[in-house]
Amino acid sequence: MARELYPEEPTATANLQASQKTNRGFHHDFFGGLLCPCSMDWKDPKVKADLVATPQMVSTAASPLFFYPKGEYDPEDLCKGILQGELIL
Structure with missing residues (x-):
């Protein structure tokens, strides 16, 4: 599904294997970014x-970025677009 929704991200499903779960969640660069709360900056190494x-x-x-369409949210109005993300719909 991520491959179809985010074709511009070649690393979206790279190194994912059904039998291994060590590279999932925040351990995966792409999916960690989607799980990251919008109040935090995933691009910050710390x-x-x-x-x-x-x-x-x-x-x-906390609202993770995947709650919003393409991970884009309005910092002035966090309710705008919430739960409209492609992975939810």
């Missing part, structure tokens, strides 16, 4: 390292 080391630091109230 944020990325912190989320990989302690994923439980993300609040259940």
